[in-house]
Amino acid sequence: MSDVSRSHLLSAPGALLESLGRRTVKGIGELGYACSLFVECFYWLLVGKQRRQAVRLSAIFQEAMTIGVNAALIASLLCFAVGIMLAIQGIETLRQFGAESTVIMGIAISITREFSPLIVSILVAGRSGSAITARIGTMQESQEIDALRVIGISPVRFLAAPILIGMLVMLPTLTILGDVMGILGGAVYTSLDLNINMAAYTQRTLDVLTADDIQQGLIKSVVFAAIIALVGLINGFQVSGGAEGVGKATTRSVVLSISFIILADMVFTYILNR
Amino acid sequence: MNTMEEFAIEVKHLVTYYGDRKVLDDINLSVRKGEIMVIMGGSGSGKSTLLRYLLGLNRPAAGVIRLLGKDITKLSTLEMHKLRKDMGVAFQGGALFGSMTVGENVELPLREHTKLDEKTIRIMSRMKLELVSLAGFESYMPAELSGGMIKRAALARAIVMDPKLLFFDEPSAGLDPVVAAELDDLILKLRQAMNMTIVVVTHELDSAFKIADRITVLDRGKILCIGTVDEVKNSNNDRVQDLLNRRPSSTEIDGEDYLRRLTL
Numbered sequence: 001m002s003d004v005s006r007s008h009l010l011s012a013p014g015a016l017l018e019s020l021g022r023r024t025v026k027g028i029g030e031l032g033y034a035c036s037l038f039v040e041c042f043y044w045l046l047v048g049k050q051r052r053q054a055v056r057l058s059a060i061f062q063e064a065m066t067i068g069v070n071a072a073l074i075a076s077l078l079c080f081a082v083g084i085m086l087a088i089q090g091i092e093t094l095r096q097f098g099a100e101s102t103v104i105m106g107i108a109i110s111i112t113r114e115f116s117p118l119i120v121s122i123l124v125a126g127r128s129g130s131a132i133t134a135r136i137g138t139m140q141e142s143q144e145i146d147a148l149r150v151i152g153i154s155p156v157r158f159l160a161a162p163i164l165i166g167m168l169v170m171l172p173t174l175t176i177l178g179d180v181m182g183i184l185g186g187a188v189y190t191s192l193d194l195n196i197n198m199a200a201y202t203q204r205t206l207d208v209l210t211a212d213d214i215q216q217g218l219i220k221s222v223v224f225a226a227i228i229a230l231v232g233l234i235n236g237f238q239v240s241g242g243a244e245g246v247g248k249a250t251t252r253s254v255v256l257s258i259s260f261i262i263l264a265d266m267v268f269t270y271i272l273n274r
Numbered sequence: 275m276n277t278m279e280e281f282a283i284e285v286k287h288l289v290t291y292y293g294d295r296k297v298l299d300d301i302n303l304s305v306r307k308g309e310i311m312v313i314m315g316g317s318g319s320g321k322s323t324l325l326r327y328l329l330g331l332n333r334p335a336a337g338v339i340r341l342l343g344k345d346i347t348k349l350s351t352l353e354m355h356k357l358r359k360d361m362g363v364a365f366q367g368g369a370l371f372g373s374m375t376v377g378e379n380v381e382l383p384l385r386e387h388t389k390l391d392e393k394t395i396r397i398m399s400r401m402k403l404e405l406v407s408l409a410g411f412e413s414y415m416p417a418e419l420s421g422g423m424i425k426r427a428a429l430a431r432a433i434v435m436d437p438k439l440l441f442f443d444e445p446s447a448g449l450d451p452v453v454a455a456e457l458d459d460l461i462l463k464l465r466q467a468m469n470m471t472i473v474v475v476t477h478e479l480d481s482a483f484k485i486a487d488r489i490t491v492l493d494r495g496k497i498l499c500i501g502t503v504d505e506v507k508n509s510n511n512d513r514v515q516d517l518l519n520r521r522p523s524s525t526e527i528d529g530e531d532y533l534r535r536l537t538l
Binding site: 143 | 371372387
C-alpha cells in the first residue's frame with residue numbers, strides 16, 4: 001500500500017524518473033537473464049549427457065527444419081529481389097560516372113556483408129521469433145513448463161537449447177543461400193540491362209569477393225541468431241496474464257529482436273571494418 | 275517410530291512472499307505416509323501457492339519443506355532431480371504437452387528417467403492409461419480430449435513412475451459432478467492399489483469430505499485448522515464454518531481504516 005501511495009504523491013517529473021529507473025533495472029535484469037540462458041543452453045549441450053539429460057539431436061533437427069528449411073524459399077525470394085533492387089539503383093547511380101560495370105562489385109560486397117544477413121534475420125525474427133515466444137508463452141500459461149520441471153526435465157535443456165542451436169546453425173546457412181540468391185538477382189538484371197553474359201558476371205563477382213566479405217556476413221548472422229533466439233525465449237518464459245499476455249509478449253519479442261538486430265548490425269559493421 | 279519414517283511430507287514455519295506481499299505465513303503441516311491430505315481454502319487463500327512450494331517450483335523466504343525425509347529447500351539440483359522420480363503431479367488444467375500425443379505424454383517420464391526399452395515403456399504407459407480408463411486413446415492429441423479425459427491423462431502421466439508422493443491440483447474443477455465423483459473414486463483406488471501419499475488441493479467440499487483422511491484449511495495465507503473430516507466439520511472457527519456453509523465472509527470493516535483507504 002505504501003508503494004502505491006508514494007507514486008501518487010510524486011510530481012510528474014518524479015514519476016517519469018521513477019518509471020525510467022524501473023525500466024532500466026528491468027532491462028538490465030533481462031540482459032542478465034539472456035546471458036545466463038545462453039550459458040545454460042551450452043552447459044546442457046556439453047554436460048547433459050553425463051547428467052542423463054542430453055539435448056536431443058532430433059529436437060535440434062526439428063527446430064532447424066521449422067526455423068531454416070521451411071524459410072528457405074521465402075528467404076531466397078527476398079534476397080533475389082534485393083539483388084535486383086541493388087542492381088537497378090547501382091546502375092542508375094553509377095551511370096552518371098560512366099562506371100556502370102562496377103555495379104557488380106557493389107552488389108557482391110553489399111549483399112554478402114550487409115543485405116543477406118540483415119534480410120534473412122529480419123525474416124526469421126518475424127517468422128520464428130514470434131513463434132518461439134508464442135509457443136513458450138502458451139506452455140508457461142498452461143503450466144506445461146511447470147510440468148516439465150516437476151517431471152525433472154530442465155525446460156532450458158528440453159525447449160531452449162534446441163531452439164538456440166537450431167537458430168545458430170540455420171541463420172548462417174540461410175545467409176549463404178541469401179548471398180547466392182542476391183548475387184543471382186543482381187546478375188539477372190545486370191546481364192539484361194548492360195548486356196554482360198552471366199558467365200562473365202559470375203567470374204567478375206568471384207574475382208572481387210574475398211573470404212572476409214563472406215565472413216563478415218556470417219559473423220553477423222551468428223550474432224543475429226543469438227539475438228532472435230534469446231529475445232524470443234526470454235519473452236516467452238516471462239509471459240503472464242493469459243492469452244492477452246502471450247499476444248503482448250509476441251509483439252514485444254518481434255519488435256525487440258528486429259531493433260536489436262539493426263543496432264547490432266551497426267555496431268558490428270563498425271567493428272569489423274576498422 | 276521416528277518422525278522421518280512416519281511422515282512423507284513435513285512443512286515447518288514456511289513463509290513466502292510474492293513481491294512485497296506475504297502470501298504464506300508460518301505454515302506448519304505434516305502428512306503421514308499413505309495418507310490422503312486435502313488442502314482446502316477459498317480463492318486467494320494461498321493453497322495453489324503452497325502447492326508450488328511443496329513441488330519445489332519456488333524457493334521459500336524461510337522455513338523447511340521435507341519430502342520423504344529430504345529438505346528440498348537445501349537439496350542440490352542433482353538430488354532434487356533424483357527426488358522428482360518419487361513425485362507425481364497432476365496439474366489443474368492437465369498441462370499435457372500439446373505437441374505430443376496422450377501416449378507420448380505418459381511415456382515421457384519413463385523415457386527421461388529410465389533406460390527401459392521401447393516395448394516396456396509402451397506397456398507400462400498403457401497399463402497406467404488402462405488404470406484411468408483411457409485405454410485406446412494413446413494416439414489422440416490432448417486437444418482432442420474432453421476436460422475429464424485430460425485430467426485422467428494427466429493423472430496417468432503423474433503415476434507412470436509409481437511415485438511415493440502424488441499431488442493433485444483441483445481434480446474436480448471445471449468438471450460435471452458425475453465425472454468429478456469418478457475422479458474421487460480413482461484417487462481412492464490409487465491409494466489402495468499403490469499405497470501412495472496423496473495431497474489434493476481443492477475448493478470442492480463434497481470431494482474433500484469424500485476422499486480426505488485429514489483436511490488442512492487455509493485462509494489468507496495461514497492455516498486455520500488441520501484435522502479429520504469430522505473435526506473440520508465440527509470446528510468452532512467462524513472462518514471455517516463460513517467456508518463450509520458457503521456464507522459470505524463476515525469480516526467487520528474498520529471504519530477509520532476504510533476511510534483512509536478511500537481518501538488515499
